[in-house]
Amino acid sequence: MNKKTALVLGATGLIGKELVQILSENGHYQKVHLLVRGPIEVESKVCEIHLVDFNNLHQYHELFQVTDVFCCLGTTIKVAKTKEAFRKVDYEYPVEAAKLAKENGAEKFLIVSSMGADTKSLFFYSRVKGEVEETLSRLNIPSLHIFRPSLLLGKREEFRLGEKLAEKASGILNKVMIGPLRQYRGIQARKVAAAMAVTAQSNKKGKHIYLSHEIDSMVGFSEWKKL
Ligand SMILES: NC(=O)c1ccc[n+]([C@@H]2O[C@H](COP(=O)([O-])OP(=O)(O)OC[C@H]3O[C@@H](n4cnc5c(N)ncnc54)[C@H](OP(=O)(O)O)[C@@H]3O)[C@@H](O)[C@H]2O)c1
Numbered sequence: 213m214n215k216k217t218a219l220v221l222g223a224t225g226l227i228g229k230e231l232v233q234i235l236s237e238n239g240h241y242q243k244v245h246l247l248v249r250g251p252i253e254v255e256s257k258v259c260e261i262h263l264v265d266f267n268n269l270h271q272y273h274e275l276f277q278v279t280d281v282f283c284c285l286g287t288t289i290k291v292a293k294t295k296e297a298f299r300k301v302d303y304e305y306p307v308e309a310a311k312l313a314k315e316n317g318a319e320k321f322l323i324v325s326s327m328g329a330d331t332k333s334l335f336f337y338s339r340v341k342g343e344v345e346e347t348l349s350r351l352n353i354p355s356l357h358i359f360r361p362s363l364l365l366g367k368r369e370e371f372r373l374g375e376k377l378a379e380k381a382s383g384i385l386n387k388v389m390i391g392p393l394r395q396y397r398g399i400q401a402r403k404v405a406a407a408m409a410v411t412a413q414s415n416k417k418g419k420h421i422y423l424s425h426e427i428d429s430m431v432g433f434s435e436w437k438k439l
Pocket residue numbers: 221222223224225226227228249250266284285286287301302324325326327360361362363364365375401
């Protein structure tokens with residue numbers, strides 16, 4: 213009997229949706245808890261949906277008694293409207309989730325950060341990503357995995373002009389981005405999700421950061437398409 217259990221935050225997002233599908237079907241989990249803020253439809257025998265108040269995650273601490281916690285939360289300044297609201301989603305919720313994961317004995321915490329994450333960055337977005345990484349690192353989680361993708365490619369319901377233009381450009385640019393430029397290539401959201409799912413099966417302890425080109429080469433092409 214397979215014993216692994218998981219909890220996913222951000223299950224309705226571009227990466228999160230792909231991840232939920234992979235975790236539902238890869239046979240490694242007997243239960244996958246999805247913490248969401250609105251109703252969603254997921255057809256899976258292993259998934260259990262929980263409507264939660266993200267400002268009070270501690271109320272659901274028993275759900276964090278799982279082996280692996282996956283965090284794919286994120287927003288944009290355009291949607292969040294203020295820096296404070298952005299920081300809540302990209303810093304406060306992941307940090308609270310990681311604390312609860314640790315308190316409840318979760319073995320692994322896997323999070324999507326971003327290329328360029330840096331506490332000293334001139335850009336607010338990259339600074340917050342750097343800060344969340346730094347705080348998580350200080351929590352001494354037994355097995356912490358930080359994924360830093362570049363531009364995410366995939367079908368998004370929300371229209372994001374900047375990302376759409378960048379996605380179009382990356383179709384051409386990806387072919388010429390070789391050598392050290394490889395890390396700037398756009399990456400399919402499903403590939404990031406697949407890399408997270410594969411990493412969750414490893415026995416690696418400690419903190420690990422994966423750059424975009426490393427994520428890209430973690431799962432073979434034919435493998436990630438059918439995962
Ligand atoms: N877009 C890119 O090109 C890019 C590049 C590098 C890194 N990243 C990072 O990768 C991560 C995942 O990106 P993505 O594009 O897959 O994200 P996404 O599609 O925007 O999804 C974000 C997830 O976070 C949830 N969320 C947002 N605001 C919330 C709130 N106030 N309370 C609770 N949940 C909230 C969303 O839930 P709802 O469905 O309820 O809104 C959704 O499940 C993010 O951290 C992002 O910064 C993105």
